Amino acid sequence: xxxxxxxxxxxxxxxxxxxxxxxxxxxxxxxxxxxxxxxxxxxxxxxxxxxxxxxxxxxxxxxxxxxxxxxxxxxxxxxxxxxxxxxxxxxxxxxxxxxxxxxxxxxxxxxxxxxxxxxxxxxxxxxxxxxxxxxxxxxxxxxxxxxxxxxxxxxxxxxxxxxxxxxxxxxx
Numbered sequence: 377x378x379x380x381x382x383x384x385x386x387x388x389x390x391x392x393x394x395x396x397x398x399x400x401x402x403x404x405x406x407x408x409x410x411x412x413x414x415x416x417x418x419x420x421x422x423x424x425x426x427x428x429x430x431x432x433x434x435x436x437x438x439x440x441x442x443x444x445x446x447x448x449x450x451x452x453x454x455x456x457x458x459x460x461x462x463x464x465x466x467x468x469x470x471x472x473x474x475x476x477x478x479x480x481x482x483x484x485x486x487x488x489x490x491x492x493x494x495x496x497x498x499x500x501x502x503x504x505x506x507x508x509x510x511x512x513x514x515x516x517x518x519x520x521x522x523x524x525x526x527x528x529x530x531x532x533x534x535x536x537x538x539x540x541x542x543x544x545x546x547x548x
Contacts, residue, residue: 379522381472381498381534382418382425382483384443385491387411387515387542389435399461403438410515410542412440415446417540417548423519425483427475428453431460433487439515440485460486468494482526488512495520499531503539512542515542 379445387407388425395401403411418424430440441451468490475482484491492512496503498520505511511517520534 377478377480377523378424379524379526380481380537381497381518381520381522382410382423382481383512383520384414384432384440384483384485385514385516386433386436386439386485386513387414387442387513393512395434399433402434406437407439407514408442410525411442412446413545413548414508414515414540414542415443416442417545418517420548422532423481425449425479425481427455427479427481428483429455429457429460429471429475430485431487432456432458433461435458436485436487440483443485445485460484460490462487463490464499465490465493466516469497469529472529473527477525477527479526491518496530497531497538498522498534499536501545503536511539513541513543517542 387410388404389401390404457471459471495518517540519537522534
């Protein structure tokens with residue numbers, strides 16, 4: 377049975393803020409516009425997840441809530457997992473291995489460099505890096521196909537179907 381994984385990097389965050397910690401840093405205006413745009417595009421592509429897991433950091437929360445609102449996924453259906461914030465490939469794989477067995481499409485939302493490393497690891501590093509050097513810029517969404525159970529997820533287990541940048545979605 378084929379499964380799908382959606383990897384979402386948080387939208388553009390604000391740096392000129394009085395947030396006391398990096399964890400509490402919110403989205404910038406550009407990020408607050410990008411998140412719902414990505415959600416509208418996902419809905420138009422019928423990419424509604426069965427299970428959503430996100431970093432609890434403020435900018436990731438605002439991003440995933442903005443996306444999910446457009447998809448008709450209520451905030452109480454979002455699972456917050458602190459392993460995603462600052463997590464590397466091992467932590468992120470652990471989060472995904474904990475996804476419900478009956479979830480066919482999982483959305484994970486979080487941060488770089490962890491998400492980029494996860495994407496490269498799952499696809500066995502078989503992808504071209506764009507000219508700007510950013511595989512997963514802010515509000516980017518990777519769509520992967522996986523042929524194994526979540527609990528068995530490992531390096532090289534996925535095939536990249538698409539990598540969409542929010543900047544390319546101006547019509548949404």
